Amino acid sequence: MTDTPRSRPLRVLAAMSGGVDSAVAAARAAEAGHDVTGVHLALSANPQSFRTGARGCCTIEDSRDARRAADVIGIPFYVWDLADRFREDVVEDFVAEYEAGRTPNPCLRCNEKIKFAALLDKALALGFDAVCTGHYAKVLVREDGTRELHRASDMAKDQSYVLGVLDDRQLAHALFPLGDTLTTKDEIRAEAERRGLAVAKKPDSHDICFIADGDTQGFLARRLGKAEGDIVDESGARLGTHEGAYGFTIGQRKGLRIGVPAADGKPRYVLDISPVDNTVTVGPAASLDVSALTAIKPRWCGAAPDGPGTYTAQLRAHGGETEVSAHLVDGELRVTFTEPVRGVAPGQAIVLYDGTRVVGSATIATTVRATAGAA
Incomplete structure (x- = not known):
């Protein structure tokens, strides 16, 4: 080679x-x-x-x-x-x-x-x-x-x-x-x-190239407009409001503006974003743990995998690798993590590796929490 x-x-x-x-x-x-x-x-x-x-x-x-x-x-x-x-x-x-x-x-x-x-x-x-x-x-x-x-x-x-x-x-x-x-x-x-x-x-370019000031939330607000909605906990109790669910990402901790502290005093994180009812759900860090996911629109850097396989996966541009098992079912990639991973969001890309070789990528559609059902 x-x-x-x-x-x-x-x-x-x-x-x-x-x-x-x-x-x-x-x-x-x-x-x-x-x-x-x-x-x-x-x-x-x-x-x-x-x-x-x-x-x-x-x-x-x-x-x-x-x-x-x-x-x-x-x-x-x-x-x-x-x-x-x-x-x-x-x-x-x-x-x-x-x-x-x-x-x-x-x-x-x-x-x-x-x-x-x-x-x-x-x-x-x-x-x-x-x-x-x-x-x-x-x-x-x-x-x-x-x-x-x-x-x-x-x-x-x-x-x-x-x-x-x-x-x-x-x-x-x-x-x-x-x-x-x-x-x-x-x-x-x-x-x-x-x-x-x-x-x-010359300094390197960072963040998103078409959002020069780095204010992603402001950029989206200008494009989508403000839309007030509720911030709720896992039980559905209302904790506060927001000006647009699009301004949040899974795993986000800062900027939630929740006036009611958690019962245990620990920080809350964004667990789910529902555009249908414009609701943002928050909860403890442990609820961010994901054990499996389904990804769509796979693209292969070579032949598609033939049957189930064991790979390493990367979930963010600057993230580390984690071991997974993966297989194709009706054109969708089904992935199970050897150990739960935290803060996986629909829309992100999962890229599979075999050693240093890139096997392919797909777009995360749904996740399964380690402590609950599909997110």
């Missing part, structure tokens, strides 16, 4: 966000002998002129930073407007999921629908062989030519979770030059500086 890139030079379209990772990835692809063209995706219909510290991306400043990096690398550069597609497939999906009481991950949706669908389709139509990004993950090629997605060499930077939505066709045209890097982020920045890339000291 070998790492990509492949031995022959490729025509590569490098997605350049204006950050240091994508700039170094494009530079490495060019240095490897590939024919590289840089492209910055304009994903906002009304981009800000400047970022706010490390928040947000896709600003005019980011576009200029990407162009300057391409000039230093010595590759052609273009800006492609995918704002309408991004709004429809990522932003609107994000709002609709929260409105339905679920907790989505827009980065997975962006990789699935934008970078490795809309962008990749356009790249292939123009004669490119691959799309290159600054993600930390590896694509390995088996002797029979099939490709596998694996964790990055450095687990601390691994981003395979947000790439778990990629299928065989997309993997066949994906290039991740940073995936085999056993270096710290400081060393990546040092490499960028050696290459003369001005983005070497």
Whole structure:
């Protein structure tokens, strides 16, 4: 089994966000002998002129930073407007999921629908062989030519979770030059500086790129409006009110504004969000423990599993692994945890691993609490 890139030079379209990772990835692809063209995706219909510290991306400043990096690398550069597609497939999906009481991950949706669908389709139509990004993950090629997605060499930077939505066709045209890097982020920045890339000291983008101020609740309130509802305990007793169930996530502790303390004096957490009656249920931490779940819309990085199997699973972009057993039943993924896990929310992605290999991902639909029934 070998790492990509492949031995022959490729025509590569490098997605350049204006950050240091994508700039170094494009530079490495060019240095490897590939024919590289840089492209910055304009994903906002009304981009800000400047970022706010490390928040947000896709600003005019980011576009200029990407162009300057391409000039230093010595590759052609273009800006492609995918704002309408991004709004429809990522932003609107994000709002609709929260409105339905679920907790989505827009980065997975962006990789699935934008970078490795809309962008990749356009790249292939123009004669490119691959799309290159600054993600930390590896694509390995088996002797029979099939490709596998694996964790990055450095687990601390691994981003395979947000790439778990990629299928065989997309993997066949994906290039991740940073995936085999056993270096710290400081060393990546040092490499960028050696290459003369001005983005070497630019802060990383955090949070949700289209919510530059980091105020997700405020963003949703502007889109969905305020809708007062009840906060109740597990018995149904009313403890307080809220201005929109969409403003809460499973496992949330802060910002509940409950005036009545728990009988045992311990903190309460969000256990359930019901958009039907606009009710948020809270309770003790132990009630967050989940023993099993059902996930829908599975996407496989290769062949679908044949029968029940034992895997490790990751439930959050920066979360750890947990051991599970999983099998497909009528197109749904049924997962049982070896040990209960806490704070699993419908709408999140579960990504299955076999060692370092990404088996696939699915969207969590329902959970089974370790102390009760389905949540």
